[in-house]
Amino acid sequence: MKNKVSSKVSNKAVWMRTWLFLIPLLVLGSALGSPLWAQKPKDQPPAKAAEFKIPPEDAARVNPVKPTAESLAKGKKLYGFDCAMCHGKDGDGKGDMASDMKNVTDFTNPDSLKNRTDGELFYVIRKGKGEMPPEGDRAKDDDIWNLVNYIRSLAKK
Secondary structure (H helix, E strand, O other): OHHHHHHHHHHHHHHHHHHHHHHHHHHHHHHHOOOHHHOOOOOOOOOOOOOOOOOHHHHOOOOOOOOOHHHHHHHHHHHHHHOHHHHOOOOOOOOOOHHHOOOOOOOOOHHHOOOOOHHHHHHHHHHOEOOEOOOHHHOOHHHHHHHHHHHHHOOOO
16 A cells, blocks of 8 residues: 555656646746747748759650640630639639739730740649649549640630
8 A cells, every 4th residue: 555655646746846847948938929949040041942843854745635626625624623713714813712822824924834835834734833733643644735735725815
């Protein structure tokens, strides 16, 4: 019986010492605005986002799908499902979700894509970029090439 009592006392003593150590830390942390362990050194520069680079072999890919009426219709359908919510129904970059994002491309501006290859567009659609989620493996290659054709057709002449 004596062992049970002494083990309860020693456990209680450990808890008391732990709390006596933690309480001042918590109080000091709240007084400073955040806990000491959550503070970052002030001389540390903010983390930079990784630079987005498209591999040259992907940028050089040529669109094997010709921009026929059928290709544009298929691309328009996929665009309506996956792109219009941000890039806008007409491609002007003013979709419902665009107000919460930065740098949504306006496909109606001919200058927005003039320096982009079809391979680059394919890569960005497949892999995503920044806030734009990737199409990934949900679509076949030809579907994405149709989408590239449709996006190119949105530019106002």
